[in-house]
Amino acid sequence: MSMIASWIGNIPDFAVPFALAALGLILMERSGVLALGAEGLLLVGALAGVGASLVTGGATIWALIIAMGAAALVSQLFALMVLVMRINQVIAGLALVFFCQGLTGLLGTLMDWTNRPVSGLSSYALWPLSELPVVGKFFIQNPIVYLTPIIFLLVVWILTRTVLGLRLRAVGENPQAADAAGIPVLAYRCMAIAAGSALIGLAGAYISVLSTKMWIADMAGGRGWIAVALVIFARWSPWKALAGALLFGCIEALIPQMAASGIRLPQYFVFMTPYAVTLGVMIWVAIVSRDNSSQPGALGEPFIREERR
Amino acid sequence: MFDATNFQPLLARRYTLEVRQQMAWYWQALTIALALLVGLLISAAILVAAGVPAGELLNEFVILTLFDSQSLRAVLFQAAPLIMVGLAGCLAFRARFWNLGLEGQMIWGAIGATAISLFEVGPPSLRLPLMMLCAVLCGLLWALAPALLKLHLKVNEIISTLMLNYIALNFLLHLVYGSWKDPRDSFPYSPQYRAFERLPELFDGFSVAVLLAMLVALFVLWFTGVSRAGLYLRFVDNSPGVARAVGVPVKRVILGTVLLSGALAGLAGFMVTAGQEGRLTNSFYVGYGFSGILIAFLARNQPIAASVVALLVATLFVAGRSLQVFYQIPFSMVQLIQAILVICVASSEFFIRHRIRRIQGGLG
Numbered sequence: 026m027s028m029i030a031s032w033i034g035n036i037p038d039f040a041v042p043f044a045l046a047a048l049g050l051i052l053m054e055r056s057g058v059l060a061l062g063a064e065g066l067l068l069v070g071a072l073a074g075v076g077a078s079l080v081t082g083g084a085t086i087w088a089l090i091i092a093m094g095a096a097a098l099v100s101q102l103f104a105l106m107v108l109v110m111r112i113n114q115v116i117a118g119l120a121l122v123f124f125c126q127g128l129t130g131l132l133g134t135l136m137d138w139t140n141r142p143v144s145g146l147s148s149y150a151l152w153p154l155s156e157l158p159v160v161g162k163f164f165i166q167n168p169i170v171y172l173t174p175i176i177f178l179l180v181v182w183i184l185t186r187t188v189l190g191l192r193l194r195a196v197g198e199n200p201q202a203a204d205a206a207g208i209p210v211l212a213y214r215c216m217a218i219a220a221g222s223a224l225i226g227l228a229g230a231y232i233s234v235l236s237t238k239m240w241i242a243d244m245a246g247g248r249g250w251i252a253v254a255l256v257i258f259a260r261w262s263p264w265k266a267l268a269g270a271l272l273f274g275c276i277e278a279l280i281p282q283m284a285a286s287g288i289r290l291p292q293y294f295v296f297m298t299p300y301a302v303t304l305g306v307m308i309w310v311a312i313v314s315r316d317n318s319s320q321p322g323a324l325g326e327p328f329i330r331e332e333r334r
Numbered sequence: 335m336f337d338a339t340n341f342q343p344l345l346a347r348r349y350t351l352e353v354r355q356q357m358a359w360y361w362q363a364l365t366i367a368l369a370l371l372v373g374l375l376i377s378a379a380i381l382v383a384a385g386v387p388a389g390e391l392l393n394e395f396v397i398l399t400l401f402d403s404q405s406l407r408a409v410l411f412q413a414a415p416l417i418m419v420g421l422a423g424c425l426a427f428r429a430r431f432w433n434l435g436l437e438g439q440m441i442w443g444a445i446g447a448t449a450i451s452l453f454e455v456g457p458p459s460l461r462l463p464l465m466m467l468c469a470v471l472c473g474l475l476w477a478l479a480p481a482l483l484k485l486h487l488k489v490n491e492i493i494s495t496l497m498l499n500y501i502a503l504n505f506l507l508h509l510v511y512g513s514w515k516d517p518r519d520s521f522p523y524s525p526q527y528r529a530f531e532r533l534p535e536l537f538d539g540f541s542v543a544v545l546l547a548m549l550v551a552l553f554v555l556w557f558t559g560v561s562r563a564g565l566y567l568r569f570v571d572n573s574p575g576v577a578r579a580v581g582v583p584v585k586r587v588i589l590g591t592v593l594l595s596g597a598l599a600g601l602a603g604f605m606v607t608a609g610q611e612g613r614l615t616n617s618f619y620v621g622y623g624f625s626g627i628l629i630a631f632l633a634r635n636q637p638i639a640a641s642v643v644a645l646l647v648a649t650l651f652v653a654g655r656s657l658q659v660f661y662q663i664p665f666s667m668v669q670l671i672q673a674i675l676v677i678c679v680a681s682s683e684f685f686i687r688h689r690i691r692r693i694q695g696g697l698g
Contacts, residue, residue, distance in 0.1 A: 102677075110680070110684045111684060112677075112680040112681065112683065112684075116676070116680055117677075119627065119676075120673050120677050120680065121673075123624050123669050123672060123673040123676075124677065126666060127667060127669035127670025127671070128666075128670055130667075130670075131384065131663070131670055134664040135385075246500075247497075250496045253493060254490075254493045254497075257490060291508060293504040293505065293507045293512075296504045296507075297501045297504045300497040300498075300504075303493070303497050304494055304497045304498070304501075307493055307494060307497075308483060308487060308489055311483070311487035312487060329353075
């Protein structure tokens, strides 16, 4: 019983990075930019968060904000590649990931930020929910966990209820028509890339500053790619992505629980499960829904004004 | 000559972007070469900022690698598996298949080769060919699933191949930390291969791996350039819809090419374990997956060009290792330099395809 309780209590910790990263990706992809760089931006956020904590000495909230800014800054390289230079978005996304892997590996070593503990944030109980039996621990979390649904509400409200969001989606569906209506397509895409990347940076900083409480090279460990798969699974809908993130949080939170409770399973097979589940979910989505109607119409296509069709 | 009628103050000048029709090939080559130079200069600046003396850098990359016969052999030796993954990338990209699973296929190739060695399959004289065959088959089979999923269910191959990488990696760790661990010490690698299970030297340190890589490069050149499948592949690459309409068996061509790509990656895994390492280790594959993509991209999917680019990347690998030893520069530096080169060369396409022209006259 206590095992189930502590498992449920750990779910948000694992789900939040997936949720925030997927939300950031949805924001970008709604503007028509195919964003494969999440894995790299997670690493940038993770390193920047730990670096900022170590340098400033414990101001965790500032560390998270700096991590968001760092990811948004690095994402402008991607924006330059796909918006100005019109590089194939798959190549640009892959290049961004490897750029970030190299950069964070190098900086982490040079600055000597590897394996050094940071303080993190303390947890707050959401009384009276935290007094519930079994699920009570679900409601004793750090502030960022409570902030995540609010960020989701905010982003969904902006996307669906504001002129800004309407224009953003128009840019992603039909950039030619949006351009004719006087919407600056590239400016909107650039904005979406920066905002989405900031969310992914926050997700990365969550992993390093709040979950692991240290920086380890390549610590994103494929979570960025799983987030990309999550977006496809969620059909570019934020709420479905949140549900998917919870599902992945459940699976990832189970791994340390099983080790702790003494169930003897080959550990590397257990470590495979998130990736195997992702693969399974991709196959399931492919079998169940053959239509791509919810995919942004212009996803992955560069907008080239001089080649207007 | 100063022409007053044409003069505009700097801030009032206006430029437009035009799409070029065609650029002469030598201008294209010059643009790409310039982009590479810019990328290398940026990388050099980063290395100097990271604490490598500028003079040493020149020494490390140019003199040591090109004028020292031992280093040159090291570069050639390192190039062999890189040529394999580069060719694997070329093939997959020609079939419009983003095979990011090169590392997973390499891992399976190495596991297959090591299994033959561990369980002593076949007589010693046949051992090496058997290991090679098994590596090729394992790599091929690991590419089969994402290929079928893409062709029949339209499952995004970028995600599926990457997930399969992580699964293969964890299986590798399961083996080298578990039942395949060398019983003599506790390091995460398999027992050493016997002498007849290693790729031999032909003469004077020149490994058979290099010869093998050259032969495979020639085979891929024949496959893409001469064979019927290669002709079909060009159709599919240009326009899958048209190819289908004129009766090309599109799915079969793509499937075959992707499987061949996986097979070459498996062979690369065999080359690293049977050539360089002499055993299965827990991290032998690091960096090869992206290098394969980079090599194919820079070579524009041309097999011969890929072999040349692979040599350059091999120089980077060898120099990167010595930087790691002498200046504690992490190996991720190699990844960073590769990414910078890709970004620079990809950006140069912009100047090949566009022309920036100043608008003459007018008030701006």
